[in-house]
Amino acid sequence: MGSLCWFTFYIPLLSPALAGGVTRVYYLGIREVAWNYAPSGRNVLSSVFLQPGADRVGSTYRKSVYKQYTDSTYTTEIPKPAWLGFLGPIIRAEVGDTIKVHLKNFASRPYTIHPHGVFYEKDSEGSLYPDMSPQDQKKDDAVFPGGNYTYTWTVPEDHSPTADDPNCLTWIYHSHIDAPKDIASGLIGPLLTCKKGQGKAKEKKGERGKKSVVDENLSWYLDANIASFCTDPGSVDKEDEEFQESNKMHAINGYVFGNLPEMAMCAGDYVAWHLFGMGNEIDVHTAYFHGETLVIRGHRTDVASLFPATFVTADMIPSNPGRWLLSCQVNDHIQAGMAALYEVRPCSRQAAKSTLKGRVRKYYIAAKEVQWDYGPSGLDRSSGKQLTEAGSPAEQFFKRSHYRIGGIYWKAKYVEYTDETFREEKKQSEEEKHLGILGPVIKAEVGDTIVVTFVNKASWPFSIHPHGVSYRKEWEGMRVSQNGFSVQPLHNFTYQWTVPQHVGPMPSDPPCLTWMYSSAVNPVRDPSSGLVGPLVICKPGTLDENNKQKGIDKEFYLLFSVFDENLSWYLNANIKYYLRMEETSVKKDNGFEESNRMHAINGFMFGNLPGLDVCEGDKVSWHLLGLGTEADVHGAVFRGNTLQMNGMRRDSTNLFPHTFATAFMQPDNKGIFEIYCQTSNHFHAGMREHYSVSKCGQRDAAPARRYEGVRTYYVMAEEVEWDYAPERRWERERHNGSAQSYSNVFLSNENGLLGSKYKKAVYREYTDGTFQTPKARINGDEHLGILGPFMWAEVGDILNIVFKNNATRPYSIHAHGVLEKETGQPQAANPGDIVTYRWEVPERSGPGPNDSACIPWIYYSMVDPIKDMYSGLIGPLKICRKGVLQSNGIRKDVKREFALLFLVFDENQSWYLEENVERYAHRNRREIDLLDDIFVESNKMHAINGRLYANLPGLTMFEGEWVNWYLLGMGQEIDVHTVHFHAETFTYKVRIFCSDVVDLFPGTFEMVEMLPGNPGTWLLHCHVSDHIHAGMEILFNNTEEEILI
Incomplete structure (x- = not known):
């Protein structure tokens, strides 16, 4: 979706609350409107997104938006700054505050409001999915046309900005019945949580921006827009690629090609830009502020990287008067009009001129x-x-x-x-x-x-x-x-x-x-x-x-x-x-x-x-x-x-x-x-x-490394039948059992598709070198799913990996981060072979000074690193500082650790594709076109640890116990993943920052720390629209206390 930029803030009605906070009351109504992405009619770069025609909608679309009202009569709308575009009003609160949102639905279909970054009980989550909650806690899941509901959210200390965070954190709220379609229809807005005493809008001025490709093809109103704005609706082919492209509006706050009402600020003022992205795999945005620089999380930059559900607070003290461009620097988005202007005025508080005493270069x-x-x-x-x-x-x-x-x-x-x-x-x-x-x-x-x-x-x-x-x-x-x-x-x-x-x-x-x-x-x-x-x-x-x-x-x-x-x-x-x-x-x-x-x-x-x-x-x-x-x-x-x-x-x-x-x-x-x-x-x-x-020889030889611990793993590559979705009840309830369920293309084995089962190769751990007894996955290890064993070491250790290849083709094991002596090309093990790999763990393999006590790496087969990985051979590795682990490999200060791989397993690139077609297609092999678009898409399994649609077990934790999440990203261009935890926030990196979304890309390995404080069964998913529909969702269960047996 687009970029959000904010300049002044409305102060909502305040009433006293407990614990020194206040209760902030918002009356929001959902209204259907006709939204024009280019109201000026200016067409700077391209007409494909703007001109209506026989089979083109043009620049005006029917949308649903959140509007703010003065009271429960919903008769007097509170105006908002023009540059907020179709975004809902700014909701903001300080630590200790309570937010009450009275939501009334004036639209023609059910919607909700679901927040990021605040605390809520099950009855105020505003998200429709099977979570085993009693019916009296499900009323928030859908507000039907003409209905209303009151959501209550709080900002406790554990959801507040940390000492290293800016004064106010950027979050969002949005409808969450079918989140991708609800958001594409227009239901999204900004939410700020601030440190105590920093929530008064008039103290500082700020700007905000939301960048995204608003995909009107996903909107609930696509058919209505075709009927209303195309001059020959009957000629429209909704599957036509050019028609679909014309409906992808590369917008900032719902405006394209510089149509965002201009934002102005004074040189020398403090300006906070609250930026977020939403949307799909194409929503990779680099927001570039021409003429000025920013500070984001303590680092100097002039760009902000935005992805679906990425939230960034960027600080600016403008010093360069003029009208400057704010644009996305991704080539396709430049051409499609994702740009706006902001103006820096001299005013009376012009920034002091810097004295330049250096060289002229x-x-x-x-x-x-x-x-x-x-x-x-x-x-x-x-x-x-x-x-x-x-x-x-x-x-x-x-x-x-x-x-x-x-x-x-x-x-x-x-x-x-x-x-x-x-x-x-x-x-x-x-x-x-x-x-x-x-x-x-x-x-x-x-x-x-x-x-x-x-x-x-x-x-x-x-x-x-x-x-x-x-x-x-x-x-x-x-x-x-x-x-x-x-x-x-x-x-x-x-x-x-x-x-x-x-x-x-x-x-x-x-x-x-x-x-x-x-x-x-x-x-x-x-x-x-x-x-x-x-x-x-x-x-x-x-x-x-x-x-x-x-x-x-x-x-x-x-x-x-x-x-x-x-x-x-x-x-x-x-x-x-x-x-x-x-x-x-x-x-x-x-x-x-x-x-x-x-x-x-x-x-x-x-x-x-x-x-x-x-x-x-x-x-x-x-x-x-x-x-x-x-x-x-x-x-x-x-x-x-x-x-x-x-x-x-x-x-x-x-x-x-x-x-x-x-x-x-x-x-x-x-x-x-x-x-x-x-x-x-x-x-x-x-x-x-x-x-x-x-070696070069100009330096003294480095002292020999001393290793104190030796840890040995016995790992076998074995071929199995893997089911990405062994249980479909959750998915069918989630999508109401519709024949048009998003999951059918991935899970159905009709019409030449393969379904959810595939032959794969996996790493599995054994108790010793005889490879007779598999090591049982207990104490939560069942969450690893398709992943190999969760290996671990401390700095100063040596890892001996005794690897037996019980598969039908050559494989190996290669790890990131550790010191391998084979120049990164480990010896391949032929079928039936046993090979021992030695991985050394020097200081440079462990956490850096600004890391947590443990950092994640990954291991996989390197014979063909692409086909081997998609065939299933991949697993997690963590390296920790000396002395932080117990004998079982768990950190001494942490109760539970989970490793999650977010990967679209592309079975089209597996070594076993032909065998899978023969085994699961239920058609003659000659009738299957391996290059057919639907067939190719059906084999891209949007998985978390190899499971789809909440089929991953074992993610159970207990309130008040520290949990570490090791999050791993691999894959190809579509593997842009924004990992969102419902109901909980987490911190990451030694300079501690608070969030509820982690960005993962191929080669990204992150560790975040969570102190669960909200009992219930909650959704954990990738926030990329296509990935939600394709099943990249799991559940985690936070219980009130551990029952010892």
């Missing part, structure tokens, strides 16, 4: 056209095969044919020159060879001024637009700004950017922050053409006289991006040059377009990136950047060694368009290792490179 940069080779060696350096070898993953990208361009393209590139004459290119050092397609590194410290003289030697208008610095409008590099302009071919322009204190790294940031610059005349086509480079801003005194970071031996810059050559300005030139034909003559089928999507790191694929060489013990800084479309969900993984980011130990980080990360590594493991994207389809398509760690 000059750069001479040109845009130059080059022939770029994504695979200059001609080899896939991981397999040793030719990039053009028939049947290889690289073939579709590199083999040139009548309608395929191959691996070389005309592109534009930023190139550095020695001086203002632009006659001599600056020679790259050996340490810069890895930059590839990236432009030169621009560096500065706080207090510096950056002067960039830019010459456009290309044949299209281009510019340079930076993140992370301060600039006036004329130096923004954006054509859409008031005074910004493009640099025409063979012209030049000088940009001047400054680095005042208020854009520099925060105390909790690393010494140098990673940013990016790019051409923004067309912010989609320019970067797709190649014009992008790294920009680094450091704390004062961090850089030496050679512009190197002090205390760092090597600095590397890596851009993870699917370069879509179909969006490049040079597509036609490439067709003419390499195919010898006109663009109009090319058959632009899906195969042609996919062959031009180059899954690259710095513009190289399949191991062709040069220059990533380090010495054992080097202090290495990795500057990581993301760019591209909603498919650019990257899990950047460093095999063989671990990273530290913001004091937390990881071996991966997630990157999205226009997001950046700075990671520190001190490698201790000699060898050649992969850097790759964990997103499985990106890995398969060549987003894999190598770095090497050598």
Whole structure:
């Protein structure tokens, strides 16, 4: 859905409450309205989403919205700020307060109101699902047309903002009968919970934003909208892809293409932006605040990453007067109009001017056209095969044919020159060879001024637009700004950017922050053409006289991006040059377009990136950047060694368009290792490179590690029949047993579909090396489902994994985080073999200084990491600080621990697909089309630990006992998961933050801590709309006290 931005707040009626709080009373009515996404009629970028027609709805849709009234007569509406759009009114409360919401439904179908971030009993949850509650606690589950109900919520201390949180936390409320359809229909609004004394709206001004793709195809009113707004309703095909796309409104608070009523603020004011996203897998948003910077959870940024049910509070003290763009930087969303304007006015409290006492750093940069080779060696350096070898993953990208361009393209590139004459290119050092397609590194410290003289030697208008610095409008590099302009071919322009204190790294940031610059005349086509480079801003005194970071031996810059050559300005030139034909003559089928999507790191694929060489013990800084479309969900993984980011130990980080990360590594493991994207389809398509760690000899040998504990696991890979949904009563009650149940496509075994049962391979633990006696899953371990055993170790341990392969094909076990001596490529065990793996757990495998006492990792088979994982071979691993575990592996200060894997198991990529078709299809194999869209979708099982629709047992805990949740994400582009716990909040990371949603992506492993305080059976689910309907839901049970038997 859209982005929410708020400026002033209404103070609701207050009445006394217990414990020093107040009771805040809201009268909300649900009304059906006609909502116009573009009331001005302006069409800045595209007409497909706005123009009505015979089979197009246009920009106006019937919706249901929450409206606020003065009292129980519901006759006098309380007006709200115009920029709230179709969002409901702001509900806010302080710690100790009670919120009473009197909800009356004036709409034509049942709805509810369900909150995030507050405490509620079962009778005020506002969420319809089978939870075994008595009928007197189910009245809140549906407010029927003409009916009303009063919901009571509280904000106790354990739901309050923590010391590390901002003064007010951002949450939402929404209808939850069928949450995806209710929200798409318009029923959503903002909710704030504040620290004591911080809830008075007039003390500080704030802005809020909700970004989402409002999918009107999911709305309850789709048929009504077709009938009302299409001029020929009978001609509409609701399954037509173009019709469906026209109904996906890329909105901020329900407005597109700059139609959000303008938000204004004074320079020097404190502004809180309360941002949240909702929606589907395409709702990967990077909210970019041009002209200013933000602080989010103590870190400096100018972007906020938003996903379905992600809530962000961003603090800003604006200092740069002007009208600035607020936009989503995902390519598809830019084109579809997800942008608005905000204005910073001088007023009387203009921010104090920063005094710049640093250096003036000059750069001479040109845009130059080059022939770029994504695979200059001609080899896939991981397999040793030719990039053009028939049947290889690289073939579709590199083999040139009548309608395929191959691996070389005309592109534009930023190139550095020695001086203002632009006659001599600056020679790259050996340490810069890895930059590839990236432009030169621009560096500065706080207090510096950056002067960039830019010459456009290309044949299209281009510019340079930076993140992370301060600039006036004329130096923004954006054509859409008031005074910004493009640099025409063979012209030049000088940009001047400054680095005042208020854009520099925060105390909790690393010494140098990673940013990016790019051409923004067309912010989609320019970067797709190649014009992008790294920009680094450091704390004062961090850089030496050679512009190197002090205390760092090597600095590397890596851009993870699917370069879509179909969006490049040079597509036609490439067709003419390499195919010898006109663009109009090319058959632009899906195969042609996919062959031009180059899954690259710095513009190289399949191991062709040069220059990533380090010495054992080097202090290495990795500057990581993301760019591209909603498919650019990257899990950047460093095999063989671990990273530290913001004091937390990881071996991966997630990157999205226009997001950046700075990671520190001190490698201790000699060898050649992969850097790759964990997103499985990106890995398969060549987003894999190598770095090497050598002894070098210039340093004293590191002291030998001392390991004190040895823990041995006996693990077998065995083939089983796995049922994703052995029990369907809950699912049928949830969806009223409808023949149109969302689950049918996944669970039905009729019409050639396979149903819920599949042959799979799983890891199972045994008691000893005879592999005769399986180790029973007791004491809650049954929740592991399809996962292998929950392995654990403390820092200083050695793990011996005795692995027997009882399956019918080769498999192995590889773990993230630990020290393996096989350069990350463990020995494969053939069927019947027994192999012992040794995993060492040095300090760098355990928690970082800002981590909790234990951190999660994951293990899986690496013979074919994609097909092996989808076949079922995956399990959890935790590594803890020395001395924090009991003998049974549970933390001494925690009663229960659960590990959950959120993964769409794609059975189409399993080794056992053909066997499953033969066994479960109930049709002749020749009648089954393995590429049929419905068949392919039916085999994508949206599972939590391999179970759908509340079929996962064992998630039982007791009120007042600490619980640790280890949450794991793997998979492909669709594996964007936002894990929501009903009724409970949790804290995570040593800088403790409060939330009830965790974001997971491929390669993301998070641990959160919960103190359950709300007895009942509650829903735990992924908040992505499609994933809810597809069954990514389970129940957890919080009981009042443990009964000892």
